[in-house]
Amino acid sequence: MWTIAWKELKSYFGSPMAYIIGAVFLALTGYFFVQSISGSFAEASIRGWLLPSTFVFVLWSPVITMRLFAEEQKLGTLELLLTAPLRDWEVVLGKFLASLGMLIGTLSLTVFYVMLLFWFGQPDGGPLLTGYLGLLLYGAATLAVGLLASSLTGNQIVASVVSFGALLLLTLTDQAAQATTGLSAQVLQELSLTSHFTDFARGILDTNNLMYYVTFTAFILFLTVRTLESRRWR
Amino acid sequence: MIEAQGLTKFFGDFLAINDVNFTVHRGEIVGFLGPNGSGKTTTMRILTGYLSPTSGAAKIAGFDVQTQSLDARKHIGYLPETVPLYTEMTVEDYLAYMGRIRSMDSRRLKRRMDEVIDIVRIGDYRNTHIGKLSKGYRQRVGLAQAVLHEPEVLILDEPTIGIDPIQVVETRHLIRSLGQDHTVILSTHILPEVSAVCQRVLIIHEGEVVAEDTPTNLAERLQGTERIELEVLGPAKEVVSALRAVPGVADVRRQGDGATANHVYLVECRRGADLREQLAKTIVQHGWGLLKLGSVSMSLEEVFLQLTARGEGDK
Ligand SMILES: Nc1ncnc2c1ncn2[C@@H]1O[C@H](COP(=O)(O)OP(=O)(O)OP(=O)(O)O)[C@@H](O)[C@H]1O
Ligand SMILES: [Mg+2]
Numbered sequence: 001m002w003t004i005a006w007k008e009l010k011s012y013f014g015s016p017m018a019y020i021i022g023a024v025f026l027a028l029t030g031y032f033f034v035q036s037i038s039g040s041f042a043e044a045s046i047r048g049w050l051l052p053s054t055f056v057f058v059l060w061s062p063v064i065t066m067r068l069f070a071e072e073q074k075l076g077t078l079e080l081l082l083t084a085p086l087r088d089w090e091v092v093l094g095k096f097l098a099s100l101g102m103l104i105g106t107l108s109l110t111v112f113y114v115m116l117l118f119w120f121g122q123p124d125g126g127p128l129l130t131g132y133l134g135l136l137l138y139g140a141a142t143l144a145v146g147l148l149a150s151s152l153t154g155n156q157i158v159a160s161v162v163s164f165g166a167l168l169l170l171t172l173t174d175q176a177a178q179a180t181t182g183l184s185a186q187v188l189q190e191l192s193l194t195s196h197f198t199d200f201a202r203g204i205l206d207t208n209n210l211m212y213y214v215t216f217t218a219f220i221l222f223l224t225v226r227t228l229e230s231r232r233w234r
Numbered sequence: 235m236i237e238a239q240g241l242t243k244f245f246g247d248f249l250a251i252n253d254v255n256f257t258v259h260r261g262e263i264v265g266f267l268g269p270n271g272s273g274k275t276t277t278m279r280i281l282t283g284y285l286s287p288t289s290g291a292a293k294i295a296g297f298d299v300q301t302q303s304l305d306a307r308k309h310i311g312y313l314p315e316t317v318p319l320y321t322e323m324t325v326e327d328y329l330a331y332m333g334r335i336r337s338m339d340s341r342r343l344k345r346r347m348d349e350v351i352d353i354v355r356i357g358d359y360r361n362t363h364i365g366k367l368s369k370g371y372r373q374r375v376g377l378a379q380a381v382l383h384e385p386e387v388l389i390l391d392e393p394t395i396g397i398d399p400i401q402v403v404e405t406r407h408l409i410r411s412l413g414q415d416h417t418v419i420l421s422t423h424i425l426p427e428v429s430a431v432c433q434r435v436l437i438i439h440e441g442e443v444v445a446e447d448t449p450t451n452l453a454e455r456l457q458g459t460e461r462i463e464l465e466v467l468g469p470a471k472e473v474v475s476a477l478r479a480v481p482g483v484a485d486v487r488r489q490g491d492g493a494t495a496n497h498v499y500l501v502e503c504r505r506g507a508d509l510r511e512q513l514a515k516t517i518v519q520h521g522w523g524l525l526k527l528g529s530v531s532m533s534l535e536e537v538f539l540q541l542t543a544r545g546e547g548d549k
Contacts, residue, residue, distance in 0.1 A: 004335065011322060014322060015322070075318060075319065076317070079312075079318055080318045083282040083283055083284050084307065084335045085304050087304065232283075232286040
């Protein structure tokens with residue numbers, strides 16, 4: 001598992017993709033950051049910056065995860081991986097950990113913004129930490145979706161488009177929830193990736209929300225394992 | 235070492251292999267011989283755990299490939315049909331990775347890497363990116379990967395495909411030497427290959443094992459029905475009847491339209507007899523001109539047809 005994770009991380013850094021997409025990530029979040037702190041009533045917090053940043057994941061995660069399984073299928077190396085003495089979940093988890101590593105790496109670059117905040121003001125530590133925890137959980141969930149899409153096809157482009165579409169839907173359900181009322185609104189609200197994020201941004205650590213992201217990610221990864229397994233029965 | 239019992243695999247409605255049974259003993263080299271689409275790859279994929287059979291079971295080194303999959307897989311070195319390589323990795327990195335996912339410790343891995351690189355002779359390309367290697371060299375890297383962890387069982391799907399003739403000889407030699415301390419299954423659709431490498435052959439046709447024998451016995455069985463092609467200058471009818479009279483001849487057919495004085499005849503011989511000398515004598519005794527004489531080897535397809543036909547006849 002760690003072997004796979006390590007190999008995937010290394011190949012991220014061996015390809016220009018990681019740098020390009022990392023730069024795009026920083027550029028976009030940087031832009032949102034500047035937006036959130038400029039203006040006359042700006043406060044020293046990352047609250048205004050967090051929510052728009054989650055949208056960046058909708059773009060970022062599909063690109064990071066698209067090759068993880070799709071490429072193995074195209075190269076035929078999946079046949080080796082699935083006949084090596086490894087459990088299917090170890091393969092999936094290894095790949096997921098590698099993408100998580102990329103997420104943590106990229107997020108740690110944004111700590112620069114936080115340092116700016118400390119330089120110019122006195123931000124509250126609590127919301128900062130929960131904010132970052134929220135981003136991490138949110139990002140992990142989107143990576144899982146990307147991984148599932150990648151396991152479904154041998155084509156990286158298809159994989160990224162599918163996961164982009166799925167993530168877009170999962171974030172848009174929040175808007176849909178606000179447009180509707182009653183039970184359907186509540187269901188949509190529960191399903192939405194974004195609605196569970198807002199508390200984190202406010203500095204509130206709710207186990208409900210925490211459980212939502214953990215369960216969501218675990219469930220999608222489980223589906224990925226089943227997708228791999230189902231190949232044997234084709 | 236390898237046991238397959240009643241392996242059957244459907245892809246949807248399509249029956250890819252049907253009730254395949256065989257046993258391979260320790261240290262044996264067994265060849266799967268069959269035309270395209272006969273189910274060789276499917277059988278091997280079931281043995282390696284990449285596919286699950288629709289019914290039937292297989293054991294590798296005593297472990298069931300489905301219920302004790304991980305234990306079974308530990309004992310297998312596998313070279314799939316499409317050589318699975320990470321093109322952006324160097325040969326060394328690739329082998330190191332393959333060793334690590336099979337949980338080899340680093341000292342043993344290092345020693346084995348040097349050994350296998352030596353065995354398949356890719357020393358000059360250790361640090362080359364696999365994407366830049368020629369097909370034959372990639373095949374060798376694939377082979378290196380399969381033997382890296384010293385598995386007891388080697389499953390090689392068309393190991394000599396895409397390799398130049400000189401290398402093919404070398405690779406066969408290599409496989410033979412591997413057979414001394416491994417149990418090997420390899421697939422091929424090249425008839426001479428099995429005789430060069432294998433101790434036993436399973437002939438697969440349309441998903442069924444139609445024959446199982448040693449290459450020598452098999453060759454004999456096939457030789458019995460060898461055909462001889464003759465080009466003779468002489469009167470067609472008489473030539474045919476004279477050839478028919480030669481003992482051991484099963485059938486004579488004239489080919490072509492007969493517009494010229496010389497004709498080509500196809501002589502089917504009965505089992506076990508080499509009639510070339512007899513036929514030549516007959517022609518010469520009649521004072522006809524013998525322009526050409528040679529045996530026509532059967533195509534693989536014909537071999538299968540014959541074996542299938544005989545198999546049905548035996549029942
Ligand atoms: N994943 C699959 N889905 C559907 N049909 C398949 C699949 N894999 C193989 N088949 C079919 O099963 C049959 C046997 O295929 P297999 O690959 O085992 O043949 P083979 O003996 O290895 O042939 P070749 O010499 O061409 O490699 C073929 O007719 C093939 O079309
Ligand atoms: Mg094949």
